Amino acid sequence: MPKLQEYLPIIGESRLDQLFKIARPLEGRVVQNINSTAVGGGVAEILTRMIPLFRELGIDARWDVIRGNERFFAITKAMHNGLHGVPVELSASDFEFFVETGRANIEHVRPWGDIVFLHDPQPIALVEERGSDGRHWIWRCHIDFTAPQADIWEFLQGYIRRFDAAVFSAPAFSRPLPIRQVLIAPSIDPLSDKNRDLTESEISAVCNRFGLDRTRPIVSQISRFDFLKDPVGVIKAYKMAKKHVDCQLVLAGGGATDDPEGQKVLDEVRREAEGDSDIFVLFLPPASDLAINALQRASSVVLQKSLREGFGLTVAEALWKARPVIASAVGGIPLQITHKYSGILTHSIEGTAFWIKQLLNEPAYAAVLGQNGREHVRQNFLITRHIKDYILLFLSLERPGDVIEL
Amino acid sequence: MAAPLTFQIQLTLTELLGRRARSAAELRDGIRSVPRSSIYYHTHRYLLQHVRESPEPPNDFAYWTTNSLGQHQLGESLASVNTVDFLGLEELRDRFVSILEAQPSSNDGVCVLSPEGLEFHFLACRIFVVPAGLTVCSLPEFRDALTRIPAESLYYHMFVPRFLGAGAPDDFSRWFAAQGRTDVAAALTKLDPYAMTVEGLRRKILDILDQHA
CATH class of the missing domain: 3.40.50.2000 (Glycogen Phosphorylase B;)
Structure with a gap:
C-alpha cells in the first residue's frame, strides 16, 4: 500500500501538511470500522487503502467484519436492492432474522473504539449496544438512497436515528432525520492499479x-x-x-x-x-x-x-x-x-x-x-480528500460549533 | 509596530439538512428558515471548488433556478446579488428572500417545478480553521507569503471575516490599515472578491502590492 508521502507530487505539500495538522488532535483515538466483508466490493476496497493511511496520521484505525449466514446475506442483498429503488419483498421474519444476526455479532465484534464507524446496513443493528460510555457512533451509507423502499427505510431509520451522525455520498441521498447528516463524496486512489500512470x-x-x-x-x-x-x-x-x-x-x-x-x-x-x-x-x-x-x-x-x-x-x-x-x-x-x-x-x-x-x-x-x-x-475526489473529510467529521464529534479552531 | 499577521487555512465539512425544494416558492421558504451556515455554504461553496475557473453563477440558488427550473430571469436576479455589499449573512438571506418574494408563485397559474432528481438540496457547513504555519511582519514578507499560501488560506482571510463579524470586510485590509498602509488597505477594500476566482484574486492582490510597493 502507498505511503502518504507518495501522494505529495499529486496533491502538493500544503494538502499533505493539512492532513497531519488536522489529525494531530485525534492522535491515538481508536476508530473502529465495521462492515460485512473483508474482500470484494467498494467498501472493502476503500477501507483496505485507507486504514494504513489513517495509521500513518496517528489515528488508530481498526477494521472488524461481522459474520452472517447465507440467509442473512440474502436479506441484506434484498435490502440493498430495495434501497436502490428496486421493489423487493422482505417479511417480518426477515427483519427479525437481520436483527438477531446483528445481536449475535456483538459477541465477537464488540464495539470498543472511541469512534465506532459502521458501513452500510449490514452491521447497523450493532448500535443497539450503544451505551452512555461517551463513544461516538457514525453510520456511513455507501449506497444510492434516492428512492429507498418505504418499509426498509422505516426499519433502518429506527437504527440510524441512534447514531451521532450519518454520512451520505450525494445530497439526493439525504432524508429528514433527527441526527446530523454529513456529505462525504467517495473517492478514487490515484496510486491504485486502476488509476496510476501507465507507460x-x-x-x-x-x-x-x-x-x-x-x-x-x-x-x-x-x-x-x-x-x-x-x-x-x-x-x-x-x-x-x-x-x-x-x-x-x-x-x-x-x-x-x-x-x-x-x-x-x-x-x-x-x-x-x-x-x-x-x-x-x-x-x-x-x-x-x-x-x-x-x-x-x-x-x-x-x-x-x-x-x-x-x-x-x-x-x-x-x-x-x-x-x-x-x-x-x-x-x-x-x-x-x-x-x-x-x-x-x-x-x-x-x-x-x-x-x-x-x-x-x-x-x-x-x-x-x-x-x-x-x-x-x-x-x-481523491482518497486524500476523503480522509480529510473523515478526520473533520471525527473532530466535529468532539468539538461543537459552526467554526472550529484547531 | 502592528501585530504580525498569522496565516490560517479554512477547511469545510459539508452537512446535509434533509430538506429540498422543487419550486421557487419552496426555495424561498427554505432560505428563510435554514441555519446561517447554509446561506454561507450556498453563496461560497463554488469559490473553493473552482479556484482557477468559474463556470457557474456565483451562488447555488441562481444556478438551480436557471438550470433546473429554467427560470432564467429569476436566476439572473439571484446571480446579480452582490455578496460583497453585505456584511452579514442575515442581510444576505433577506435579499434572496425579497427577490424570490417579488416573483409570482405561478406563471399563468402554473407553478414551475424542477424535474424529478433535480430538486434543490439545502446543505450547510462547519468551518475548521487551521494554522498555515506562516507569519509575516512587513509588506515584502506579506507579498512573498501570498505567492506561497494555498488557495484555502487566501480564501479564509478574504471571505470568512465578512461573515464572522470581524469588523472589516477582510483580514488583509485590516492588517494593512493597522500597519499604517491605508493606501493598500483602501485598494484591497475596493476589490469585489466574488467577481473572480481565488487564483484571480491572488493575482489582483499581488498587482496592488506591486503598485504600492
Missing part, C-alpha cells in the same frame, strides 16, 4: 491484447453489464455518430456470470453489436484493474450513459486520466462534471451521439474538457 507500452500491450487499433479513435464505456448502464443505448449512439466520424467502440466491464440478468444484458449487447467489427465487447474478469486503466487511457472519449447511477465513480476514474467524458446527468455524475467545462452531460442517445461527433472532430476542445475534469477530480 505507453503498458497501454499498447492491453490494446493489442484486445485487437484495438490505436491509430483510430476509441470510444469506450467501461462499466458493469447492467441495464441501468444502458450499454445498448451506447451502441446506438455510437452507430449514429459512426455515420459521420470514424471510430471504434469498446464496451468493457464485469458482472456476475451466474446473474441471469447480467447474462441477458450481455446477450443483448452482443446481438446489437453483431456485424460491426469495430465494436469490442469485453467481459473482464475480476482483478482487471490494469486493463481498465489502459482502456480508459487509450480512449479518445469515455462514455457513462447510465439510466440510474449511485455516485458513478467510473466518471472520476476517466476524468483523472484527463479523458473527455460524456455522461448522463444522473446520480452523482453532475457533481463530477460541469457541462461543457469539465465534461459533457447528456440526457438521450441522440445527445450522446451528437457529442461523440463533436469531441472526435474537435480534439483540442475535448482535451480542455479532460484537463479541467482532471483538476476537478484532484480538488474533490
Whole structure:
C-alpha cells in the first residue's frame, strides 16, 4: 500500500501538511470500522487503502467484519436492492432474522473504539449496544438512497436515528432525520492499479491484447453489464455518430456470470453489436484493474450513459486520466462534471451521439474538457480528500460549533 | 509596530439538512428558515471548488433556478446579488428572500417545478480553521507569503471575516490599515472578491502590492 508521502507530487505539500495538522488532535483515538466483508466490493476496497493511511496520521484505525449466514446475506442483498429503488419483498421474519444476526455479532465484534464507524446496513443493528460510555457512533451509507423502499427505510431509520451522525455520498441521498447528516463524496486512489500512470507500452500491450487499433479513435464505456448502464443505448449512439466520424467502440466491464440478468444484458449487447467489427465487447474478469486503466487511457472519449447511477465513480476514474467524458446527468455524475467545462452531460442517445461527433472532430476542445475534469477530480475526489473529510467529521464529534479552531 | 499577521487555512465539512425544494416558492421558504451556515455554504461553496475557473453563477440558488427550473430571469436576479455589499449573512438571506418574494408563485397559474432528481438540496457547513504555519511582519514578507499560501488560506482571510463579524470586510485590509498602509488597505477594500476566482484574486492582490510597493 502507498505511503502518504507518495501522494505529495499529486496533491502538493500544503494538502499533505493539512492532513497531519488536522489529525494531530485525534492522535491515538481508536476508530473502529465495521462492515460485512473483508474482500470484494467498494467498501472493502476503500477501507483496505485507507486504514494504513489513517495509521500513518496517528489515528488508530481498526477494521472488524461481522459474520452472517447465507440467509442473512440474502436479506441484506434484498435490502440493498430495495434501497436502490428496486421493489423487493422482505417479511417480518426477515427483519427479525437481520436483527438477531446483528445481536449475535456483538459477541465477537464488540464495539470498543472511541469512534465506532459502521458501513452500510449490514452491521447497523450493532448500535443497539450503544451505551452512555461517551463513544461516538457514525453510520456511513455507501449506497444510492434516492428512492429507498418505504418499509426498509422505516426499519433502518429506527437504527440510524441512534447514531451521532450519518454520512451520505450525494445530497439526493439525504432524508429528514433527527441526527446530523454529513456529505462525504467517495473517492478514487490515484496510486491504485486502476488509476496510476501507465507507460505507453503498458497501454499498447492491453490494446493489442484486445485487437484495438490505436491509430483510430476509441470510444469506450467501461462499466458493469447492467441495464441501468444502458450499454445498448451506447451502441446506438455510437452507430449514429459512426455515420459521420470514424471510430471504434469498446464496451468493457464485469458482472456476475451466474446473474441471469447480467447474462441477458450481455446477450443483448452482443446481438446489437453483431456485424460491426469495430465494436469490442469485453467481459473482464475480476482483478482487471490494469486493463481498465489502459482502456480508459487509450480512449479518445469515455462514455457513462447510465439510466440510474449511485455516485458513478467510473466518471472520476476517466476524468483523472484527463479523458473527455460524456455522461448522463444522473446520480452523482453532475457533481463530477460541469457541462461543457469539465465534461459533457447528456440526457438521450441522440445527445450522446451528437457529442461523440463533436469531441472526435474537435480534439483540442475535448482535451480542455479532460484537463479541467482532471483538476476537478484532484480538488474533490481523491482518497486524500476523503480522509480529510473523515478526520473533520471525527473532530466535529468532539468539538461543537459552526467554526472550529484547531 | 502592528501585530504580525498569522496565516490560517479554512477547511469545510459539508452537512446535509434533509430538506429540498422543487419550486421557487419552496426555495424561498427554505432560505428563510435554514441555519446561517447554509446561506454561507450556498453563496461560497463554488469559490473553493473552482479556484482557477468559474463556470457557474456565483451562488447555488441562481444556478438551480436557471438550470433546473429554467427560470432564467429569476436566476439572473439571484446571480446579480452582490455578496460583497453585505456584511452579514442575515442581510444576505433577506435579499434572496425579497427577490424570490417579488416573483409570482405561478406563471399563468402554473407553478414551475424542477424535474424529478433535480430538486434543490439545502446543505450547510462547519468551518475548521487551521494554522498555515506562516507569519509575516512587513509588506515584502506579506507579498512573498501570498505567492506561497494555498488557495484555502487566501480564501479564509478574504471571505470568512465578512461573515464572522470581524469588523472589516477582510483580514488583509485590516492588517494593512493597522500597519499604517491605508493606501493598500483602501485598494484591497475596493476589490469585489466574488467577481473572480481565488487564483484571480491572488493575482489582483499581488498587482496592488506591486503598485504600492
